[in-house]
Amino acid sequence: MTTVPKGDWHDPIHAQENRTFTESEYSQDGNDESWTLEERNEIELCEKFNAFDKNGSGEIDVNELQEILSEEKRKPFQINVLKSLMAKYDCDNSGTIDFNEFRQLWTYLRSIILSFRSYQLVSKDEIAIWKLMEVLKDITGIDITEKVCDVLVKLYVEKKPWYRHRRHNIHLDEFIAMVNEIQTCVEEYDNMSNSRHGFDDYLLNDLKNRHK
Incomplete structure (x- = not known):
């Protein structure tokens, strides 16, 4: 390989x-x-x-x-x-x-x-949902907007059957999926553009298209 x-x-x-x-x-x-x-x-x-x-x-x-x-x-x-x-x-x-x-x-x-x-709740593989923007920036180095975070939560958290029992938290598996999705979008965008201008719109559209 x-x-x-x-x-x-x-x-x-x-x-x-x-x-x-x-x-x-x-x-x-x-x-x-x-x-x-x-x-x-x-x-x-x-x-x-x-x-x-x-x-x-x-x-x-x-x-x-x-x-x-x-x-x-x-x-x-x-x-x-x-x-x-x-x-x-x-x-x-x-x-x-x-x-x-x-x-x-x-x-x-x-x-x-x-x-x-470094952000997770004590004794849980979860972080508070209001920490999402901060943690995503920490791991990706990108300023993720609140609008993007809302879409990510709807795609990866709210649709889970157990969401109502922990709707204010994000599980590690969900977070990994989010980071991986963002990275994929960044790499694709960087191959098309020399700057990050317009990346937020591209990311939002890409997220919606991937999860139709």
């Missing part, structure tokens, strides 16, 4: 150097003092990936991805959220991702989760 190319958007993935580790590249005990913290983390991530690559194909599907990410939150990530994330990094549309693609997805997802948790 082809590794996603670097870009100049705020996606933290694009700030990462692409390097893949195999078992032959580091000592078996994993205690080589020459490794940096970043390299040790990559080794651990490689081991995590291999543990869930049950058939040894060098690729994982969305169900295996859900298992790998299960330790990141109290309940498993929703499959539809993971499918949208995989689509971003599955360059050949095979329905699976290799380690390089998984590493990029992992770094991107972790950056979203860390930002989310």
Whole structure:
């Protein structure tokens, strides 16, 4: 598979150097003092990936991805959220991702989760709905208007059957879906324009068209 190319958007993935580790590249005990913290983390991530690559194909599907990410939150990530994330990094549309693609997805997802948790309610994978504009700007680097936030809430929160029980909060899965949608729109818009003038209207129209 082809590794996603670097870009100049705020996606933290694009700030990462692409390097893949195999078992032959580091000592078996994993205690080589020459490794940096970043390299040790990559080794651990490689081991995590291999543990869930049950058939040894060098690729994982969305169900295996859900298992790998299960330790990141109290309940498993929703499959539809993971499918949208995989689509971003599955360059050949095979329905699976290799380690390089998984590493990029992992770094991107972790950056979203860390930002989310700096705002989340105590003992819940949720944030207060009135914090949405602030949190989205924190993770995307873009000033999201109140009008856009209203549309996002209607698309990702209000239509859920349990909305009436927590209508003032946004769940982590919903937030990840929102961020991913915004990033996709930004990347598409940047490919068409040299400035962000008119982006709000483009984002609103894109959101409505995607969810007809």
